[in-house]
Amino acid sequence: MNKANRRGFFKKTGLSLLSLMAIPKVISQPFQKLLDLISKTNTGVYFTNGFKIAEVSKESAMLWTRLCGQEFPQPVRHQRQEKVFRHPIDFDEEQPVAEMDGAVSGSPGLVRAKVLTKSGRSVYNSSWQAADAAEDFTVKIPIKGLQPNTAYQVEWEAKPAANGAIRKESGSFTTPPYDTQPAPVFFTTSTCQYFWSFDDERRGFQTYDSMRRLQPDFFIHTGDYIYYDKPGPLAKNLEKARHKWHAMDGWLSLRDFYREVPVYMVKDDHDLLKDDMYRGKGPYGDLTFDDGLKLWYENVPIEGKPYRTLRWGRDLQVWLVEGREYRSENTREDGPEKTIWGEEQKEWFQESVEASDATFKILFTATPVVGPDRENKTDNHANESFRHEGEWLRNFLSSQPNMYVVNGDRHWQYVSQDKETGLMEFGSGPVSDFHSQGWKEGDVRPEHRFLRLKGGFLSIRVARQNGKPEILFEHRDVLGEVVHEERFVG
Known part of the structure; x- marks a missing residue:
């Protein structure tokens, strides 16, 4: 099912992408079957687990992401106990992990990151990195050569294979100032x-x-x-x-x-x-x-x-x-x-x-x-x-x-x-x-x-x-x- 057809499908069923993200705690069996059908029609790779910009210093940073095989996590289906921690009620510990509340499947693919200044000047372009099952489809990309007290944009690109469609995400961060600089x-x-x-x-x-x-x-x-x-x-x-x-x-x-x-x-x-x-x-x-x-x-x-x-x-x-x-x-x-x-x-x-x-x-x-x-x-x-x-x-x-x-x-x-x-x-x-x-x-x-x-x-x-x-x-x-x-x- 292509994107246009999926949009028509959502319209006919009264669903939207936003409504799928607001699934209630407990869902009916027919609705679950509908979600399973939608999940099977999704193709490509996704940033469903987001990404992190970490360990930012004056000159470097570490980027992390995980390539995913589904656009949305499995919905939360279980009600919770009304006491500390809110443990789930009647949770089947032996069910397939892929069906558990919040589950997100991984996907092999390629991912790369670009770092740019706020003005759009490119300062770092990583090569395509492979996401594979051995590391649970996670990828870390170390960034070097940054400048202190500078705002940057991060642009992610991912694709399922060498000629696959590219999916994009973006973020931002600022490096610390010089040690001698009084800065809030x-x-x-x-x-x-x-x-x-x-x-x-x-x-x-x-x-x-x-x-x-x-x-x-x-x-x-x-x-x-x-x-x-x-x-x-x-x-x-x-x-x-x-x-x-x-x-x-x-x-x-x-x-x-x-x-x-x-x-x-x-x-x-x-x-x-x-x-x-x-x-x-x-x-x-x-x-x-x-x-x-x-x-x-x-x-x-x-x-x-x-x-x-x-x-x-x-x-x-x-x-x-x-x-x-x-x-x-x-x-x-x-x-x-x-x-x-x-x-x-x-x-x-x-x-x-x-x-x-x-x-x-x-x-x-x-x-x-x-x-x-x-x-x-x-x-x-x-x-x-x-x-x-x-x-x-x-x-x-x-x-x-x-x-x-x-x-x-x-x-x-x-x-x-x-x-x-x-x-x-x-x-x-x-x-x-x-x-x-x-x-x-x-x-x-x-x-x-x-x-x-x-x-x-x-x-x-x-x-x-x-x-x-x-x-x-x-x-x-x-x-x-x-x-x-x-x-x-x-």
Whole structure:
């Protein structure tokens, strides 16, 4: 069926492409058959999982996409439980993965990317890259030779074969300014998102649309981007694990957000394998720790070490650290040798922080450093199980002027200040209110300056007011409304 005939078909059946994107939670069997028919008539390759512009520095960036064989994800058919996480009701874990809610098939093909200045001058043209099944039809394209403080356009092209019809997508980003340049910067961060915790039936997550409307310079995701070990399905083999990424990246709110906002991603336990994961804990179904690493690097646009630092002008530098690949067993007795980061990363971190002359410094970590956290947890620096390294880290961070911690993993929003060192930590909270749990309402500890048992995100703004650098932390709800703020002068 060609495009013109398909348009006539939609008109006769009273359907439109937009209405297909707004399919209700539960659909009838005849309507499902109609959707299956439409899916079979689709040909070519699609950007149904969108694309990401990532790891943007003054001179480089990393592009990522996945070629898909269907124009729309499989619709959400299951109703959800009316409790935390909103697990699906009567979900058949053994059904074909291609039929699962949110499923997006991959497709072999060729893809390339062009990078242009806003004036249309071409600065980079990649060759055609093959998307194949071995990498789940994902493609990464490193971009070099960019200029600082410059706005760019990205133009994607994809085709199913050497002579196939070309499909196009476009996006935009801006590189950081020179380290010596005082320049305002505004960015956002959030954590913990489970496909079934969506709060917009058509678009996925309100938080992503709210962040996009604020037009941040970049976004940092601090882990648990997906959950292998939550139902719908439980991802105990490679096919189901890959499905988790397809379903998440198929949400329209994420696709539209990443067109305009560069991302830097940090992994945590659930998007590596399972809860409180460390090497040696054991497999999750058929998946090993190394399988989890392969899947992560397949879906996340990053190259080189998983720990890195980003400088944005004169007044801001951030550090993104790795907390799963190098850690000791959580169950090991605590002592000076027990570590979450590993000695190489600790040495890099200390040296690079001490060498920085940025006005404000922020550590981004998937897990808490200050807390408070629950007494039964054993996998982060706020827990007794890693007390030695936690004390070293809090003492070091608090000795650095204008240095703060932003963490993921916790399913509530908070600001806390360590009683011993004065170090301040900001927990962004989960992407959705449906994902909020793990702390008791009203349980305000002495460390807390702010506590909210809801989801949303954290925005951070650095700018100069009357020549003085300031940093503003704003906790926001899923609609983007500010619920708490902390402001500091450098």
